[in-house]
Each structure stands twice: as structure tokens, then as C-alpha cells.
Amino acid sequence: xxxxxSYREYFKExxxxxxxxxxxxxxxxxxxxxxxxxxxxxPPHQVVVSTGIGCWGKADDYMKTHAFxxxxxxxxxxxxxxxxxxxxxxxxxxxxxxxxxxxxxxxFIHSARRNIDITAVVSNNFNYGMTGGQYSPTTPxxxxxxxxxxxxxxxxxxxxxxxxxxxANYVARTTAYHVTQMKRMITAxxxxxxxxxxxxxxxxxxxxxxxxxxxxxVSVMQYLKDITVNKSRYEKMDEEEKAKYLVTGELVxxxxxxxxxxxxxxxxxxxxxxxxxxx
Amino acid sequence: xPYELISGCQAAAIAxxxxxxxxxxxxxxxxxxxxxxxxxxxxxxxxxxxxxVSVESEYSALSCCNGAVAAGARVFTATSSHGLAYMxxxxxxxxxxxxxxxxxxxxxxVGAPWVLDPDQGDSLSQRDTGWMQIYCxxxxxxxDTVLQAFMxxxxxxxxxxxxxxxxxxxxxxxxxxxxxxxKVREFIGPPQFQAQVEPGVQANLHGLSKGETQLQLVRRRHxxxxxxxxxxxxxxxxxxRVFGRSYKTVDATIPEGSKTAFLAAxxxxxxxxxxxxxxxxxxxxxLRMFRPFPxxxxxxxVEEQGLERLIIVDRNCSxxxxxxxxxxVRAALYGLTVRPVIQDLLLAGGIDLTKDILAxxxxxxxxxxxxxxxxxxxxx
Ligand SMILES: Cc1ncc(C[n+]2csc(CCOP(=O)(O)OP(=O)(O)O)c2C)c(N)n1
Ligand code: SF4
Numbered sequence: 001x002x003x004x005x006s007y008r009e010y011f012k013e014x015x016x017x018x019x020x021x022x023x024x025x026x027x028x029x030x031x032x033x034x035x036x037x038x039x040x041x042x043p044p045h046q047v048v049v050s051t052g053i054g055c056w057g058k059a060d061d062y063m064k065t066h067a068f069x070x071x072x073x074x075x076x077x078x079x080x081x082x083x084x085x086x087x088x089x090x091x092x093x094x095x096x097x098x099x100x101x102x103x104x105x106x107x108f109i110h111s112a113r114r115n116i117d118i119t120a121v122v123s124n125n126f127n128y129g130m131t132g133g134q135y136s137p138t139t140p141x142x143x144x145x146x147x148x149x150x151x152x153x154x155x156x157x158x159x160x161x162x163x164x165x166x167x168a169n170y171v172a173r174t175t176a177y178h179v180t181q182m183k184r185m186i187t188a189x190x191x192x193x194x195x196x197x198x199x200x201x202x203x204x205x206x207x208x209x210x211x212x213x214x215x216x217x218v219s220v221m222q223y224l225k226d227i228t229v230n231k232s233r234y235e236k237m238d239e240e241e242k243a244k245y246l247v248t249g250e251l252v253x254x255x256x257x258x259x260x261x262x263x264x265x266x267x268x269x270x271x272x273x274x275x276x277x278x279x
Numbered sequence: 280x281p282y283e284l285i286s287g288c289q290a291a292a293i294a295x296x297x298x299x300x301x302x303x304x305x306x307x308x309x310x311x312x313x314x315x316x317x318x319x320x321x322x323x324x325x326x327x328x329x330x331x332v333s334v335e336s337e338y339s340a341l342s343c344c345n346g347a348v349a350a351g352a353r354v355f356t357a358t359s360s361h362g363l364a365y366m367x368x369x370x371x372x373x374x375x376x377x378x379x380x381x382x383x384x385x386x387x388x389v390g391a392p393w394v395l396d397p398d399q400g401d402s403l404s405q406r407d408t409g410w411m412q413i414y415c416x417x418x419x420x421x422x423d424t425v426l427q428a429f430m431x432x433x434x435x436x437x438x439x440x441x442x443x444x445x446x447x448x449x450x451x452x453x454x455x456x457x458x459x460x461x462k463v464r465e466f467i468g469p470p471q472f473q474a475q476v477e478p479g480v481q482a483n484l485h486g487l488s489k490g491e492t493q494l495q496l497v498r499r500r501h502x503x504x505x506x507x508x509x510x511x512x513x514x515x516x517x518x519x520r521v522f523g524r525s526y527k528t529v530d531a532t533i534p535e536g537s538k539t540a541f542l543a544a545x546x547x548x549x550x551x552x553x554x555x556x557x558x559x560x561x562x563x564x565x566l567r568m569f570r571p572f573p574x575x576x577x578x579x580x581v582e583e584q585g586l587e588r589l590i591i592v593d594r595n596c597s598x599x600x601x602x603x604x605x606x607x608v609r610a611a612l613y614g615l616t617v618r619p620v621i622q623d624l625l626l627a628g629g630i631d632l633t634k635d636i637l638a639x640x641x642x643x644x645x646x647x648x649x650x651x652x653x654x655x656x657x658x659x
Contacts, residue, residue, distance in 0.1 A: 053393060069393060071361055073336070103306070103336040103365075131307040134316070135333055146316045147307070147333040149323035 010034035010044055015062045020055060023209075023217025025176030025202040029123055030059050032179060033092070036187040037065070047090045050079040052104060054096035055130045056123035056202075065092075073104030076111045079118045087260055090190060091117070097124045097138040101157055105137065112166035115194045117258045121186060122159060122197060125204035126212075133207025144211040159199045164252045169194030171252035175201040175224040178248065185250065194258035201228065201246065283457045287448035290418040290455050291357065291383045291441070292317035294425035297463035301329040301352035301470075304343035306336050309395060310445035311359040311385040318355075329353075337362035341369035341382070348378040349484060351474025353429065356380070359445065360387035360401045367405070370438075374409025374500065376485055379432035379472055380439075382410075383425065386545065386594075387445040388629050396629025397445035399545065399595040403569070403603040405440070409500055411507050412570040414544035415443040416552075418453040420567075423524060426463060430514050433471035435503050442569075444594075445629070447546040458522060466521050504571050511568060528573040531580045533562030538585065539641065540564050541624075542608060543592035550632045551592065557634065561641050564589070566604065574611030581612060581619055588620045588645050596627035620645040 011034045020026045037047060047065035051057040053072035060067035066089075070078040075093040083091045100108050100122045111118060127145050128134045135145040135152040138159060142151035163171045170192040172185040182200060189196035201224050203209060209220035231249030234242060263270075285293065292314045295303070303322075305315040315333070322331040329352075334340050337358050344354040358366065363384050373380055388398035402412060411431065415421045421443050428439035443449065476482050488496075508528045519525035532552065533540060540562040541551045548565040555563055564580060566573075581589070593602025600606055605623035612618050624640050626632060640649050 069391075071390060105335060128307060131309055131312050132316070134307045134312070137335060146312075147319040147331070149320055 005038050005041055005043070007031065007034035007038045010037045010047075010064050012062050012064055018062060019058060021206045023203065023205040023220070024055065024129075025125070025200070026056055026059065026123065028176045028179060029056070029121065029182070029200055029202065030062060032183040032186055033059075033121065034063070035183050036190060039187055040190060042090055042190075046088065047092060048079075048082050049092050049094060050075045050082060051094045052096075052099035053130065054099050054128070055204075056094055056096040056125075057099055057130075059094045073099055073102070074107065075099060076104060076107040076118065076120065080111065080114075080116050083116055083118060084260070087117070090119070092119045092121065092190065094121050095123070096129065097122065097126065097159070098128045098136045101137045101159065109162065109166045112163050112168040112195050112197070114259045115167055115169060115256055117193050117260065118195060119186070119189045119192075120195070120197045121189075122199045123202045124159060124199055125202040125208055126156075127204060127208040129204045129207055133204070133211065139208075143208070145208070160197065160251050163197040163199075167195070167256065168197050168252060169254055169256055169258070170196035170250075172197070172250045173199045173201070173228075173246065173248045175228055175248065176203050177221050177224045181248070188250070188253075192253075193261075194256060281457055281459065282454045284452050285418060285455050285457070286313065286450055286452050287415075287418045287421050287443050288313035288385070288450070289317055290422040291425050291443075292321070293457055294422045295355045295381075296321045296327055297458065297460050298426055298429050298467050299328045299353070299460075299464050300355045302344070302347045302354045303327070303329065303331045303356065304334050304340045304347070304354070305356050305358070306334060306340050306362060308337070308359045308362040310387060310397075310449040311357045311362070311383065313449070314357040314383060314385075337365045338369060341366045341373065341380075344380050345369060345373050345376065345378055348380055348472075349376075349475045351470065351472075351477065353470040354380055355382070357383040357385070359385040360389050363401050363405060364389055367408070370405060370408045370410065372485075373438050375496070377436040377500070378438060379429075379436055381425065381428045381432055381441065382438065383441045383443075385443060385445050385449045386629070394628070395445070397447060397546075397594065398627055398629035399442075399444070399593075399603070400597075400627070402440060402442045403595050404597070406570055406603070409437065409504070410570060411435075411437055411439045411504065411568070413439065413441055413568055414566065415441065415448065416546055416549040416565060418448060418451070418455045419524070420526065421448065422455050422457065423518070423522070423526065426467065427511070427514050427518060429467055430471075431507065431510055434510050434514075435507060436472060437500070437504055437507075442545065444546040456522075456524075462521070466518075507571050508568060508573050508576065526567055527576075528568035529576045529580060530565040530567065531562065531584065532565075533584045533586070536560075537562040539588040539590065540584070540586050541590045541592055541637065542566060542604065544569060544604060545594070547592045547594055547626075547632050551637060554634045554637055558637055558641050562586075569607070572607050572611055574607075577608065577611055578615055582615060582617075586619050588622070590622050590624055590640050590649075592624050592626065592632065594626040594629060594632070596625055601625065622647070622649055624649050
């Protein structure tokens with residue numbers, strides 16, 4: 001019988017201590033992903049983690065899967081190429097909110113529309129952490145950042161709503177506080193054929209936290225708990241109350257045929273060539 | 280004099296605030312971020328005099344600047360490395376449209392792999408895009424050059440890229456003479472160009488054109504840019520009268536009897552200058568203007584000083600050819616009756632320029648190739 005893989009088969013322990021600030025939620029996400037991969041028993045060499053640039057975009061340096069470190073915003077574009085280059089590979093794109101929705105926003109909406117079989121794990125810590133806490137497309141209106149000292153004048157994207165509208169097969173929102181839920185969602189997202197998005201509301205105590213909540217990690221964790229409410233409770237709320245919260249839970253779970261399936265049906269001849277067993 | 284202890288990034292940002300801009304549109308990137316953060320702070324205090332917006336990418340930042348100039352605004356943006364590379368299309372649109380935009384690029388190597396060191400290839404690889412490029416060697420030069428760039432650009436209706444090294448200049452604190460806002464604004468004045476889209480007058484900009492039209496536009500742009508050294512000199516004469524400082528397109532410090540000179544641009548020029556007393560028999564040529572390339576002035580210096588050997592400090596590499604500065608110098612000096620030997624000191628990747636590297640290069644004979652391993656850099 002094959003040896004059961006544990007999360008240690010996916011995580012580079014010798015990379016400890018990680019570069020992230022103490023109290024940053026990124027470590028929690030990393031553990032959840034490696035746990036999910038272990039639960040699914042996918043051999044590390046069949047997984048390609050593609051990233052852009054950012055604090056969360058550095059997660060691939062800590063994984064024993066394949067790591068394709070790309071430029072800022074392009075994790076999904078590289079990932080699309082990897083998936084089409086060899087459909088047998090599981091592609092997981094790790095992106096910060098800036099990576100996924102600012103500079104990479106175009107790739108994000110088109111990946112969802114195309115329904116390419118990639119799992120996107122978006123760490124939404126409400127700002128650009130790596131460059132020192134500037135406002136991003138998910139910074140809540142009027143929050144303070146280094147580029148908006150008196151408050152940002154733009155509303156934030158609803159990442160899950162956007163993903164849904166653009167056609168993703170699986171869309172879920174959780175937080176760094178809700179670890180069990182997070183792991184369950186990531187596992188489901190990896191298994192889902194088609195484009196899947198797990199938005200993890202994350203802590204950045206060093207920047208967003210310090211300027212808008214408090215500098216200590218516990219307060220920022222508490223904030224994530226306070227601003228979210230699960231789907232079943234949310235659905236019972238009236239519109240006024242709903243506006244005060246971000247809903248967590250599985251928001252979309254459907255089986256629209258993914259890009260490659262549609263493509264192969266339309267063009268069986270082209271699908272005869274190329275790499276990968278699962279033609 | 281109102282000296283302040285500030286970093287290169289702060290010097291750039293304060294210069295922009297002093298000059299007075301209508302719009303700053305930018306996207307953060309290390310090691311430039313402090314420029315836009317400082318400008319955002321000015322805006323928050325109501326001292327920018329214009330708007331600040333952090334848009335969704337560098338591509339959007341420069342596009343936004345293009346639009347604002349068309350509407351008559353004086354604009355500024357700053358970037359580095361991948362940000363500049365990502366702007367490449369807009370960079371050319373901007374010069375083709377003759378928009379007098381001022382942008383700072385803080386040198387940082389371009390990946391892959393992910394890298395932060397101050398290789399100059401990001402800006403040098405944009406040399407053919409119709410922007411003037413000026414390289415600064417310290418924070419005071421950054422401050423003064425940013426101010427002057429607005430005048431240069433607005434006079435020639437061409438964009439300017441003001442360049443300085445990441446970390447060595449961007450993050451190092453130096454005393455800088457920072458004149459008062461009123462004095463600077465009086466010197467620079469309001470924008471010296473016309474809005475192209477305005478209520479009341481219909482405009483149709485940059486539509487499909489024929490090859491002949493493009494030929495004329497390119498030629499005119501080329502000829503206008505060739506006037507840059509002359510305009511730069513005139514601006515500096517005026518600048519000297521008000522602020523007591525002035526700069527040349529190329530500067531030379533050649534000790535009596537030296538037949539060898541290092542040629543450097545950016546912070547490497549400051550490093551060479553610092554070690555010059557210990558580099559016996561060597562001088563320094565500091566290149567400030569890179570586009571247009573001040574070849575005539577360089578040739579004049581080489582001939583007047585009777586220089587026999589130039590060691591070009593290239594913290595960059597055009598793959599397959601070598602250092603950008605060395606290429607340009609070779610081409611510019613080709614017409615001299617007696618040409619100096621040119622040796623290229625390739626520090627690509629942005630590695631530190633030390634006294635040992637300089638002394639090692641100076642000791643070599645003119646026929647030698649300068650090889651990295653000998654300076655303690657192990658090539659694997
Ligand atoms: C083209 C380009 N522009 C800008 C940058 C600078 N940069 C690096 S990471 C980053 C944003 C990081 O924020 P986010 O994606 O939200 O991830 P986080 O660091 O918060 O995890 C930026 C702007 C870059 N590397 N490349
Ligand atoms: S800056 Fe923020 S996102 Fe980056 S490691 Fe620190 S806490 Fe995490």
C-alpha cells in the first residue's frame with residue numbers, strides 16, 4: 001500500500017522561519033493548502049503552484065510542489081499556459097488582492113469567463129502588503145493606507161460577486177480565522193473542474209491592521225470575525241443588515257463544462273496532439 | 280539655505296510638489312514607492328496642489344497621465360523595473376503624442392528571477408522610445424533634475440525620464456537644499472503647453488495616419504530632441520542664477536596628466552568621484568544626459584583631454600552586445616581621428632561598485648578584457 005502523504009510532503013520545513021511578519025495570516029493559508037493536498041493525496045510533482053509577486057505570492061517558495069514564480073499580476077496567465085501545456089497538472093494560483101484584482105484583474109475576469117481548470121486562492125488582506133500598505137481594489141471605502149492617509153475614495157471589489165458574475169464554477173469566501181472552513185473550501189476548489197476561487201479574508205497587522213484596526217494580530221483576527229457572517233445567517237438578514245457584513249461560505253458550486261472540455265468537443269483533432277494522459 | 284536630510288525618493292517627491300502638478304497617477308513598486316507615498320501625504324495635507332490617484336497598474340498610470348496632459352494638466356508619475364517595462368506601449372504613445380510628461384524611474388533589475396538590485400537595464404532598454412533620459416548621481420541632482428525636467432519637457436514637447444539608482448540613491452539620506460515652494464513655482468511657472476481637448480473646440484487626436492505623415496512626425500520629433508542639450512544648458516544657466524547650482528549634459532573631472540577616465544552615470548559616478556584620489560592616473564566622465572546622447576560634447580572632452588582609455592561602468596548588460604553605455608560611447612566616438620580604447624566594466628545585475636573593482640579595472644592594460652570573476656563575483 002502506498003505511504004500516506006502528510007502536509008510535510010508539500011511544505012519546505014527547512015525554509016522556516018518564513019519571511020512573513022508575526023501575526024500575518026499567510027502561514028495559516030499555507031498550512032490549509034498543504035493539508036488539503038495531503039487530504040487529496042495528490043503527489044507534489046503533479047501540482048504546480050503559480051504565483052505573482054507579493055507577500056502571499058511568496059508562498060510558493062515554501063512549497064515542495066512545482067513552483068512557477070511569475071511577475072506581478074500574471075499568476076493566472078502563466079497558470080493558463082501551464083494547464084494547457086499539460087492538463088494533467090493541477091494548477092493552483094496564489095494571489096494577493098493586488099496581484100489578482102489590480103494589475104492582474106483582467107486575467108482574473110477572463111479566467112473565470114473561460115472557466116479554465118485552475119484553483120485561485122486569493123489572500124485578501126485589504127492592501128498591498130509587500131510594498132508597504134498602499135490601497136488596493138479591495139481596500140474598504142475610506143480606509144487609511146499609505147497612499148490614502150485621509151481615507152480611500154474608491155469602493156472595494158466584491159471578489160466573490162465578481163467571480164460569480166464572470167462565470168467561475170466554484171466560489172467561496174472564508175477568513176484566516178475560520179481555519180476548518182478554509183481547508184474544506186480549498187479541498188473542494190482543487191477537486192472542482194473549471195475555475196474556482198477561494199477568497200480568504202486575511203490579516204495584515206503590519207499595515208492595514210495598524211492603520212485601521214490595531215497593530216496586534218489578535219485584534220485583526222477579531223475584526224475578520226466581526227465583519228463576516230456565514231451564508232445561512234446572512235440569507236435571513238434584511239438588506240440594511242446585509243450591507244454591514246461580508247458573507248462567508250460556499251457561494252457558487254456548479255458544473256459548467258470547463259474550457260478544455262468545450263474546446264475538445266469543438267476541436268477533437270487539435271486535442272489529439274499535446275501533452276498529458278487525460279486527452 | 281534650507282537644507283533637509285532626505286532620501287532620493289523624498290527629493291524627487293518634494294521636487295514634484297514644489298514644481299506644482301495637477302495630477303499624479305501611479306502604482307507602487309519597490310524601490311520607488313516612497314515617492315508616491317510622499318506625494319500622497321502632500322495631497323492629504325492639501326499641499327500637492329493637484330490630485331493623487333493610485334490606479335490599478337503602471338500601464339493605467341501612464342495612460343491616465345497621457346489623458347490628463349491632453350486635457351492640459353501638468354502630470355507626474357514614478358516607477359521602476361517591471362513597472363517601466365509594463366508601460367512600454369504607453370511610453371511610446373506618449374512621445375508620439377508629444378506629451379510633456381515627467382516620470383521618475385528608480386533603477387531595479389528586471390526579472391526573471393524576482394530581483395531587487397539596481398541594474399540600470401530597466402531604463403536603458405527604453406532608450407529608443409522618444410523620451411529624454413537624465414541620470415542623477417545624488418539626491419540633490421534628483422531634486423534639481425526633476426524640477427528642470429518639467430521645463431525641458433514643456434519646452435520641447437517631449438517626455439522626460441529622470442533616473443536614479445535603487446537603494447543607493449532612493450533609500451539613502453543626504454542633505455539636500457530644498458528651496459521654498461514660492462521660489463520654485465515662480466521659477467517654473469504654470470504649464471507651458473496647450474490643452475488639446477477642451478470644451479468648445481473639437482479635437483480628434485492620434486487617429487489612423489499614413490506612412491508619410493508618420494515619417495514627418497518621427498523626423499520632427501527626432502530633430503526636436505536633438506535640441507535638448509542646448510535647451511538643457513539654457514535652463515541650467517537660468518537655474519544657476521536663481522538657485523546657485525547648474526549641471527552639464529556630460530561632466531568631466533580629469534586630474535592633470537590622466538590619460539584614462541572612468542565613464543559612469545548615476546550613483547556609480549558618485550562612487551568613482553569619491554575614490555578618484557586613490558585611483559592614480561584616472562579621471563571621471565559623468566554622463567547625465569543619455570537621450571539624446573551628448574556624443575559631440577563627449578568627443579570634445581576626450582579630444583581636449585587627450586584621453587587614451589575609457590573604462591565604462593555599465594551596471595547593466597544588453598545581452599549579446601554588452602553594456603549600453605559602452606555601445607553608445609563607441610558609436611559616438613567613432614568619428615574621432617584618434618579614438619580611445621574602450622573597456623566595458625559590466626556590473627549587470629546591479630552589484631555594488633567597490634574601490635577594489637575600480638582599482639582592479641584601472642590596473643589592467645588597455646587590451647585586456649575586464650572579467651567579473653576577478654572582482655570576487657563567482658559565476659556559477
Ligand atoms: C509590474 C509590477 N508593478 C509593481 C510591483 C510591485 N509590487 C510587488 S507586490 C505588490 C502588491 C502586493 O499586494 P498584494 O498583491 O495584495 O499581495 P500582498 O503583498 O498583500 O500579499 C506590488 C505593487 C511589481 N512587482 N511589478
Ligand atoms: S506586510 Fe502584511 S501581508 Fe506582508 S507579511 Fe507582513 S503582515 Fe503579512
